[in-house]
Amino acid sequence: MKELEEKIRQYGTVLPGNVLKVDAFLNHQVDPVLMQHIGQAFAKLFKDAGVTKVWTVESSGIAPAVMTGLAMGVPVVFARKHKSLTLNSDMYTADVYSYTKKTTNRISISQKFVEPSDRVLLIDDFLANGQAVEGMLEIADQAGIEVVGAGIVIEKSFQPGAAELAAKGIRVEALAKVSSLADGKVSFESTEGDN
Ligand code: G4P
Numbered sequence: 661m662k663e664l665e666e667k668i669r670q671y672g673t674v675l676p677g678n679v680l681k682v683d684a685f686l687n688h689q690v691d692p693v694l695m696q697h698i699g700q701a702f703a704k705l706f707k708d709a710g711v712t713k714v715w716t717v718e719s720s721g722i723a724p725a726v727m728t729g730l731a732m733g734v735p736v737v738f739a740r741k742h743k744s745l746t747l748n749s750d751m752y753t754a755d756v757y758s759y760t761k762k763t764t765n766r767i768s769i770s771q772k773f774v775e776p777s778d779r780v781l782l783i784d785d786f787l788a789n790g791q792a793v794e795g796m797l798e799i800a801d802q803a804g805i806e807v808v809g810a811g812i813v814i815e816k817s818f819q820p821g822a823a824e825l826a827a828k829g830i831r832v833e834a835l836a837k838v839s840s841l842a843d844g845k846v847s848f849e850s851t852e853g854d855n
Contacts, residue, residue: 661835687720699727702811709808725783739767756795778805787812790821
């Protein structure tokens with residue numbers, strides 16, 4: 661998605677540890693027009709997948725997920741994150757380790773918002789090590805529902821998440837694929853719809 665790559669080139673900064681800071685438009689200040697286009701792009705990519713719900717993890721996944729739900733006409737559920745070990749029998753839960761932040765969060769989705777016939781599209785802002793998507797897959801598994809794939813705003817293709825999900829047969833669609841952040845420079849792989 662050219663518009664997204666241009667935003668990353670214009671406003672993205674590379675931090676030590678291979679972290680791409682995009683807080684000017686994605687995960688602190690949010691560019692609503694860009695988010696709307698992101699939602700429309702995911703809706704187009706997954707239009708034939710029979711999606712009944714969009715799932716994400718709070719907090720940075722919420723903006724692109726809501727715009728995707730709007731474009732597809734389906735509800736959006738965001739998994740809540742807790743540091744504590746609280747267990748609640750009404751919730752599906754999974755533990756998600758963040759390599760970037762070196763912390764483990766328990767993510768949970770209320771059983772109230774899951775139906776056996778659900779076909780879920782997972783949306784997230786970044787795919788790096790794939791832990792957030794793996795956590796949502798674990799919850800879908802507990803609930804016995806179908807996941808149609810994952811829509812990712814920015815994939816860091818040089819980290820293992822994308823390949824690991826592909827190896828599991830999960831359809832992953834990323835709107836920008838960053839192939840390297842070496843020497844503070846952002847390089848992209850070509851993505852769908854570039855021509
Ligand atoms: P994962 O996202 O594939 O699971 O990999 P990882 O464990 O490395 O990432 C953990 C957290 O760090 C996630 O945010 C993810 O979005 C974020 N992250 C990973 N790489 C980058 C990056 O290059 N830039 C930025 N800005 N974030 C990155 P989170 O813990 O879910 O937090 P939140 O921001 O959604 O609240």
